[in-house]
Amino acid sequence: MSEEEKMTSLPLLGEPAPDFIATTTHGELRLSDFRDMWLILFSHPADFTPVCTTEFIGFAEIYPELEKRNVALLGLSIDSVFSHIAWVRNVEEKMGVKIPFPIIADLNMEVAKKYGMIHPGQSSTETVRTVFVIDPKGILRLMLYYPLENGRNMDEILRIIDALQTSEEKHVATPANWRPGDKVIVPPPKTQEAAEARVKEAGIECKDWYFCKKDL
Amino acid sequence: MPCIDESGNLTESATALLKALIDNSLTSKEISSKIGVPIFKVRSSIRELVEAELLVEVGEKYEITDKGLSFT
Numbered sequence: 001m002s003e004e005e006k007m008t009s010l011p012l013l014g015e016p017a018p019d020f021i022a023t024t025t026h027g028e029l030r031l032s033d034f035r036d037m038w039l040i041l042f043s044h045p046a047d048f049t050p051v052c053t054t055e056f057i058g059f060a061e062i063y064p065e066l067e068k069r070n071v072a073l074l075g076l077s078i079d080s081v082f083s084h085i086a087w088v089r090n091v092e093e094k095m096g097v098k099i100p101f102p103i104i105a106d107l108n109m110e111v112a113k114k115y116g117m118i119h120p121g122q123s124s125t126e127t128v129r130t131v132f133v134i135d136p137k138g139i140l141r142l143m144l145y146y147p148l149e150n151g152r153n154m155d156e157i158l159r160i161i162d163a164l165q166t167s168e169e170k171h172v173a174t175p176a177n178w179r180p181g182d183k184v185i186v187p188p189p190k191t192q193e194a195a196e197a198r199v200k201e202a203g204i205e206c207k208d209w210y211f212c213k214k215d216l
Numbered sequence: 217m218p219c220i221d222e223s224g225n226l227t228e229s230a231t232a233l234l235k236a237l238i239d240n241s242l243t244s245k246e247i248s249s250k251i252g253v254p255i256f257k258v259r260s261s262i263r264e265l266v267e268a269e270l271l272v273e274v275g276e277k278y279e280i281t282d283k284g285l286s287f288t
């Protein structure tokens with residue numbers, strides 16, 4: 001695989017997340033350290049930049065809600081651990097927000113390349129804004145990619161965690177804009193007989209045999 | 217190293233982890249609950265403390281060593 005191919009290779013949903021051993025602001029961490037819990041691995045372009053600072057404040061704000069959901073946060077950028085430490089101290093001093101989660105110092109871009117975080121069309125020296133959700137078994141469940149210019153929406157990150165965990169626990173799908181408490185999608189029947197039975201089924205709301213919702 | 221500084225002193229969190237094991241051996245999950253530190257951080261610290269011979273792994277649990285006791 002050429003160097004450029006390595007930089008643009010992407011992990012795939014439903015497959016084991018690429019393994020790593022990384023230097024972080026909380027010491028050496030490995031992907032396996034996060035087994036039995038959900039992990040949000042996210043990258044930002046660089047320390048001491050304004051959009052990233054707003055995002056870190058945003059991630060710190062949702063951190064307690066993530067903890068309640070058994071979700072860990074792990075940041076990453078191609079900066080040194082000293083830069084990360086200086087930046088989080090600066091954010092606490094100037095913005096009054098303590099950053100409670102670790103940040104990978106990925107100076108050799110090893111983790112960034114494994115996760116396809118470097119998009120040369122945007123920058124070959126910075127990671128774009130990515131979000132990877134990895135489940136307690138180490139399987140990659142979600143990927144989001146944002147450009148350098150636009151910060152992420154923390155509300156959506158919490159929403160999709162709720163949706164992923166609900167799908168995992170209840171074996172259902174969730175419709176567009178789903179929020180906890182909303183009806184969920186009943187998986188469509190796979191046979192004609194099951195389709196005929198579905199529309200007569202009590203306790204579910206069907207527009208047609210393939211489009212049924214129910215309360216959890 | 218986050219558990220042991222350049223002077224050879226244990227960090228506050230590493231000391232808390234060792235103290236949690238003075239009376240009985242515990243699993244990493246039990247240590248996490250007892251000291252209120254996320255499991256991923258406990259696993260990372262345990263690796264370092266085992267390497268420094270302050271802890272030993274016995275089955276699924278961890279025990280403090282005599283060397284570890286001298287740090288508490």
